[in-house]
Amino acid sequence: MALVLVVEDERDIREVLRRYLEREAHGVLTCGTGAEGLRLLREADPDLVLLDLGLPDIDGLEILDAATATHTPVIALTARAAVENRIEGLQRGADDYVTKPFSPKEVVLRVAAVLGRRVAPAAPGPMTYGGARLSIDGDRHEVRVGGRLVELTPSEWGILVALASRPGRVYSRLELVNRVRGYAYEGYERTIDSHVKNLRHKLDDPEVVETVVGVGYRLGLDRDP
Ligand code: CA
Numbered sequence: 001m002a003l004v005l006v007v008e009d010e011r012d013i014r015e016v017l018r019r020y021l022e023r024e025a026h027g028v029l030t031c032g033t034g035a036e037g038l039r040l041l042r043e044a045d046p047d048l049v050l051l052d053l054g055l056p057d058i059d060g061l062e063i064l065d066a067a068t069a070t071h072t073p074v075i076a077l078t079a080r081a082a083v084e085n086r087i088e089g090l091q092r093g094a095d096d097y098v099t100k101p102f103s104p105k106e107v108v109l110r111v112a113a114v115l116g117r118r119v120a121p122a123a124p125g126p127m128t129y130g131g132a133r134l135s136i137d138g139d140r141h142e143v144r145v146g147g148r149l150v151e152l153t154p155s156e157w158g159i160l161v162a163l164a165s166r167p168g169r170v171y172s173r174l175e176l177v178n179r180v181r182g183y184a185y186e187g188y189e190r191t192i193d194s195h196v197k198n199l200r201h202k203l204d205d206p207e208v209v210e211t212v213v214g215v216g217y218r219l220g221l222d223r224d225p
Contacts, residue, residue, distance in 0.1 A: 002047035002115050003027040003175060007037035007063060008077060009056050013100075017050060020104040021111065027175035029215065034058035041066055044170040044215055048115060050107065051094070052077045068093040073114045077102070129167060130221030134208055136164055145203050156199040159192070163209060163219040172216040 004021050008014045009032045018028045029044055031037050034055040041049065041063065049067050051074050053060035060076070067074045076097040095114045098107055126137040135144045143150045143160060152160065159176050173192040196217055200209055210220040 001025040001027070001175060002111075003029065003044065003170070003172065004048050004050060004111060005037065005040050005044065005046035006030040006050045007034065007040075007055065007060070008032065008050070008052040009054075010052070013052075013077075016104050017107060020108050022174060024108055024112070026111070027172035027216070029172065032056075034060065034063055037063050038066055040215075041070070041072065043212065045070070045166075045168065046072060048072065048111060049074045050077060050111070051075070054079060064094060073117075075107070075110055075114060077107075127164065128224045129164065129219065130207075131224060133205065134164075134203075134221055136161065143203075145205050145208065150202050152199065152202065153195075155195045156202070159195055159199060159217075160203075160209070163217060164223075167219040167221060167223050170212045170215045170218045176217065 001024070004026050006014055006017050006021075006028060008017070008030070011032065014030045014032065018030055021028045029040050029046065031040055034057045037049075037051070037055070038058075040046070049063070049072055051060055051063055051067070053064075053076050055063075064074055064076065073095040074093070076094040077100060078097060079100050095117075096110050098110060126135070126139065128135040133146060136142075138161070141157070143152055143157070162171055162176055176192050196209060200206065203209065207220045210218050212218060
């Protein structure tokens with residue numbers, strides 16, 4: 001599972017992609033303009049971008065360049081007629097492309113293929129964050145904040161470990177549900193919010209778990225070297 005950013009100005013296409021990707025347990029962020037796409041790329045640090053090259057405000061290739069600069073894989077979505085765009089897009093570093101009209105199933109398969117080419121991040125062992133403000137020891141199953149041992153429920157542990165696997169990266173609630181339970185269920189947003197609320201209360205350090213409004217949560221501390 002991964003966080004996928006869909007930049008596409010056609011609402012129907014956006015929503016069908018969201019449905020299919022969420023069915024595969026991916027977290028999905030969508031937007032309809034290039035400006036919003038650039039912002040989400042920067043703030044949410046997605047694992048992959050599905051990018052419509054024909055956007056209303058800016059040239060999709062601008063987003064492609066921004067994604068390439070941060071080594072974020074891109075699958076370009078292009079109109080069948082726009083052959084030149086397609087070739088240029090691939091030459092500028094898109095990992096793959098699909099032409100419209102496409103089958104959402106095909107897009108999902110290509111997403112899996114592109115993500116499969118990337119190396120999975122290592123599970124966190126004993127790690128410290130924010131100058132040892134937070135420490136997580138996966139072997140001992142222990143969390144400490146400012147040296148104080150904190151007892152967490154399995155759900156709270158799962159959320160914190162997921163956030164800490166990539167500090168600063170935003171995780172949507174759906175992704176966190178999948179990390180914690182392995183599947184999505186009704187009302188997951190409220191459930192995750194209440195786990196996060198309890199987790200924050202126990203950690204007693206408001207900067208450890210940050211809210212990114214409209215997107216999800218992230219670890220607010222850097223991993224120590
Ligand atoms: Ca378009």
